[in-house]
Amino acid sequence: MRFLLVEDNAELGDAVVAWLSMEGHAVDHALTLAEAHDWLAVAEYDLMLLDVMLPDGDGRSFLRETRTAERLPVIVLTARSQVADRVDTLDLGADDYLTKPFDFAELEARCRAVLRRRGTPAPVVIPLGSALFDPSSGTLTQDGESQRLRNRELRLLEVFARNKGQILSKSHLLDRLFSQDAEVTENAIEVYVGRLRRRLQQAGVQIETVRGVGYRMTAP
Known part of the structure; x- marks a missing residue:
């Protein structure tokens, strides 16, 4: 699978990239929304992992934009744990959300779950x-x-x-x-x-x- 990670925390981003890469996935890492736009223009992804608070804008606005342009599955990564924040995120079109800090194994499991729901063939023998x-x-x-x-x-x-x-x-x-x-x-x-x-x-x-x-x- 190929993922786009949009996360301005370089340390966290590097850790996520390292984990998913060890599992055999390809991951492109954007530190800003501008970089994310550039990646989406040149590559095709199976799923996007999107932070909410980014240096050049609100990830929720970016989520709304991508929802009108394509059906790329999105998991939002957020430090906001309030129920209202989670509901707003899902209403904007996110397929799932994960509250920071999170376990990398849970992140990968949620990625698999989202891709199954979106119609990506589940692994079978x-x-x-x-x-x-x-x-x-x-x-x-x-x-x-x-x-x-x-x-x-x-x-x-x-x-x-x-x-x-x-x-x-x-x-x-x-x-x-x-x-x-x-x-x-x-x-x-x-x-x-x-x-x-x-x-x-x-x-x-x-x-x-x-x-x-x-x-x-x-x-x-």
Whole structure:
């Protein structure tokens, strides 16, 4: 998944980015509303985490703007714990809110819940040849033996598994796995694809290279 975090507290923002990145998600971090506008203009996100009090404006006004422009799911991060504040936030169109300070595991759980409600497919066991892939547990099971995937291997395999038969460009895969400011090249995708090929070899699953375009997963 790819997230946009709008949070002016650099320390908190870095911690959130680090946590979600460890879970294999791509996160872009905007410190101001102006930066958030810039990110939204150039990238596609699965969910936005939005602070309320920002240096250049009120996050609630920004929430109202985004609600008229697109259906991007939004979780508001706020230090305000009064019931009236929470009700106002939800009435403006937020999908959920989280009061600071919060636990990172709870944040990720709320992200999953919002995406389920918004119609993003919930993780289910996906058959891949003779293997079974479970995105929720991050495991690939074959012949009764399970192997746990590393975070970015997991996210990459989920992208392929949900788009079997489709050609996916390297740039698209980079966009799903890494934030915009991550210093990575398309070679990183080649490395992860190589790892997945070795894991899937016995299952009869192939990740084909489509020269000059990208990759395509085929499975019986």
